[in-house]
Amino acid sequence: MVAPEEAERNYHMEHLRIPDMAEQSKPCEKALQYGIGSLSDAELLAVILRSGSRETNAIHLAEQILSLHPVHKGLCGINYLCLSELTSLPGVGTVKAVQIQAVAELSKRISREDNRARVRLSEPVSIVRYFREEVRYLEKERVYALFFNSACCLLKDVMISEGTVNRSLASPREIFQEALRCGAVSFVMLHNHPSGDCEPSKDDILLTKRLYRCGEFMGIRLMDHIVIGGSEYMSFSERGLLNEI
Numbered sequence: 001m002v003a004p005e006e007a008e009r010n011y012h013m014e015h016l017r018i019p020d021m022a023e024q025s026k027p028c029e030k031a032l033q034y035g036i037g038s039l040s041d042a043e044l045l046a047v048i049l050r051s052g053s054r055e056t057n058a059i060h061l062a063e064q065i066l067s068l069h070p071v072h073k074g075l076c077g078i079n080y081l082c083l084s085e086l087t088s089l090p091g092v093g094t095v096k097a098v099q100i101q102a103v104a105e106l107s108k109r110i111s112r113e114d115n116r117a118r119v120r121l122s123e124p125v126s127i128v129r130y131f132r133e134e135v136r137y138l139e140k141e142r143v144y145a146l147f148f149n150s151a152c153c154l155l156k157d158v159m160i161s162e163g164t165v166n167r168s169l170a171s172p173r174e175i176f177q178e179a180l181r182c183g184a185v186s187f188v189m190l191h192n193h194p195s196g197d198c199e200p201s202k203d204d205i206l207l208t209k210r211l212y213r214c215g216e217f218m219g220i221r222l223m224d225h226i227v228i229g230g231s232e233y234m235s236f237s238e239r240g241l242l243n244e245i
Contacts, residue, residue, distance in 0.1 A: 027059070041066060041075050048103055053091025061091045065100065078104045079137035108133040121152040124226055124235035127188060135192035135228055143170040143191040147184035148223070155182045170207060172214050179220045187215070189225040198229030200236070208236055212245045 027043040039047070045062035052061040068085060069077040078100060086097035111133040120126045127146065135142060143160040158178050160170045170189070179187055189211060191204075200208075208225045215222040224237035236242050 045100070045103075048099055049092075049096060051091075055090060061089065064089055065092070076137075079108075116154065119146075119154045121148050121154075121186065121188070121223055124224055124233070124238055127190065127224075127226060128228060128233045131190055132228060136230070138192055139194050140164060141191055141194065143189065145175050145178060146188045146190065147179055147182050148186045148188070149183065150185050152186075155184055172207075172210055175211065176214065176218060176220060184220055186221045186223045188223050191227060193227055193229040196230035196232075198227045198232045198234040200225075200227055200234060205241075208241075209245050212242060 027039055027047045030043065031039055031047070036044075042059050042062040045065060046058040049058045049062060052058040056064075065081075065086065066074055066077060068089065069080050072080045081100075083094070083097050083101070086092050086100055087094060092100075112130060115126070115130040118126050119130050131144065141163040143163075144157055145160050146157045147155045149155050156178075160175060160178075163169055170191075175187070175189075178184075189208070204225070204227065208222070211225075212222045222242070224235055224242070226236070227234045
């Protein structure tokens with residue numbers, strides 16, 4: 001049980017406006033004096049929010065946002081929150097909700113951009129690093145195709161389809177049309193399993209067989225099919241499954 005003195009102090013801090021805080025406690029001033037890395041997760045988010053509500057200040061509102069999702073807490077939890085969930089909090093309107101989602105999207109794009117130059121056709125783990133932030137928060141399956149030139153450099157990656165919680169549909173026709181458009185000589189398929197289980201389903205195996213055989217006929221070879229489930233992944237190439245097709 002919280003002591004009355006502590007409860008009163010917590011109430012005071014929650015309702016204290018940021019302009020009324022001591023200089024060293026204000027997020028922007030703290031960042032300028034000690035560096036942006038000195039800010040807590042809530043303080044960083046408070047800088048984006050800029051203001052709270054009548055009932056609470058921006059820092060406490062940020063703490064509420066970081067604990068809003070019933071399962072995923074902290075910064076990662078932001079990626080699982082939709083607009084309606086964010087705007088359910090007093091002090092978070094549509095504009096602030098979009099700003100929060102923009103921050104989450106920026107973090108994913110920065111991660112992808114940082115890993116793009118490191119993508120290697122012969123190293124499935126490099127492809128996983130490139131896509132992990134893109135798919136790890138999804139609640140539906142998505143299918144992607146990565147197209148490579150003769151020097152094994154990544155030309156383009158395309159989302160082919162989005163399905164349900166446990167199934168996605170990919171059209172070989174659409175995949176090879178994209179391959180021809182960008183002049184690819186090989187490609188890699190990738191999709192996620194929201195369940196976290198990265199073992200391929202029967203449909204995954206059948207699709208891989210179709211794409212492999214079509215690719216051999218067209219001279220645009222399927223080099224791998226990667227399934228990402230949570231923090232794990234499965235590569236058809238690493239397991240030698242493409243050799244069995």
